[in-house]
Amino acid sequence: MEAGTLEIGVPGMSAYELYIRHNPDSQLTEEEYAESPIQAAGVALAMVEQLEETEVSVKQAEQLRVQSEQGREASEQARATAEQARITAEQQRVLAEQTRAVNESARQKAEAGRQAAETKREENTAEAIRNSEEATRKAEDEAARVRTLADNPPKIVEVNGMAYWAFYDLETQQYVTSPHRADDGTIVQQVEGSAVSLDIKGGTMYVCGELTSLTIASVENSTKPSILRFTSGTTATQFSYSENFNITGWTKPEENRNYTICILFGAGNMTYDE
Incomplete structure (x- = not known):
């Protein structure tokens, strides 16, 4: 506009x-x-x-x-x-x-x-x-x-005019005559104890009881016989001996037996009672 x-x-x-x-x-x-x-x-x-x-x-x-x-x-x-x-x-x-x-x-x-x-x-x-x-x-x-x-120590009995050693048997409670002559001047030695060591002399009888061990330390070379008796009980006796000791028969004891060792001229023989 x-x-x-x-x-x-x-x-x-x-x-x-x-x-x-x-x-x-x-x-x-x-x-x-x-x-x-x-x-x-x-x-x-x-x-x-x-x-x-x-x-x-x-x-x-x-x-x-x-x-x-x-x-x-x-x-x-x-x-x-x-x-x-x-x-x-x-x-x-x-x-x-x-x-x-x-x-x-x-x-x-x-x-x-x-x-x-x-x-x-x-x-x-x-x-x-x-x-x-x-x-x-x-x-x-x-x-x-x-x-x-x-x-009841060992005693001498006469059999047929000859003297023998008789030992008392604990089982029979009687004396039993042994074959060992008693008229040869043998010395009887009672050995006490259950563990025994012995020097064996000629002409001697060693009477032991029930042994647990037995040692033969030495043996005299003698013309006279020696005898060693012992009992092996419920436990067998342990047996030993010197190297120069010659032994025959039994060398290892059995239980519950009575044994005898006969020694002459330095050698021995072990037997048991029947």
């Missing part, structure tokens, strides 16, 4: 009339049309405020999310720490259980050893008691035998 054609104060169509011309179907009144910009501005302002509030809410929500994430990470770290502590505790428990099992096995072995030792001790004690009782019985029997032989 050119400046020269503008007329001020000339009546024309109002804005509402122009609106109606272009929107003939609109139901807005002129008053409503006049208030629409204000309402629109209010709506826009409200939307702006709502957007601002939404932005604040979004920021707060993000802060809460960040805080929650930090809390989750802290919780996860705490959980991982607790899990590691649990694993360590479980390892220690397993190790402690293994140690306990080893100690229990050692204890059971020690207990079995103790019981075995106790059983052995009881057996040894019982055996020692039996041995002691047996030794006491043997000692009493030996003492009784020695007393009996002392009360």
Whole structure:
């Protein structure tokens, strides 16, 4: 519009009339049309405020999310720490259980050893008691035998006008005449003890009791005969002699037999009583 054609104060169509011309179907009144910009501005302002509030809410929500994430990470770290502590505790428990099992096995072995030792001790004690009782019985029997032989020493009996030695037999409780002559000046020597070592002299009769061991340490080479009598009891007599002593007959006494060793010219012969 050119400046020269503008007329001020000339009546024309109002804005509402122009609106109606272009929107003939609109139901807005002129008053409503006049208030629409204000309402629109209010709506826009409200939307702006709502957007601002939404932005604040979004920021707060993000802060809460960040805080929650930090809390989750802290919780996860705490959980991982607790899990590691649990694993360590479980390892220690397993190790402690293994140690306990080893100690229990050692204890059971020690207990079995103790019981075995106790059983052995009881057996040894019982055996020692039996041995002691047996030794006491043997000692009493030996003492009784020695007393009996002392009360009944070897004696000389006459057979067909010739003198022979007779020995007391403990089983029959009678004298038994031996084949050994007594008129040749033989010396009779009673030998005491159960473990005997002898130096054999010619012309001597050695009368021993029940022997556990007999050692002939030396033998005199004599023209006079020597006689050695002994009993091998429930435990056979351990017999030994010098290397230069020649002996025939029995050289290993048996249990529960009476033996006679005849020695002449340094050599001997062992027989047992039938």
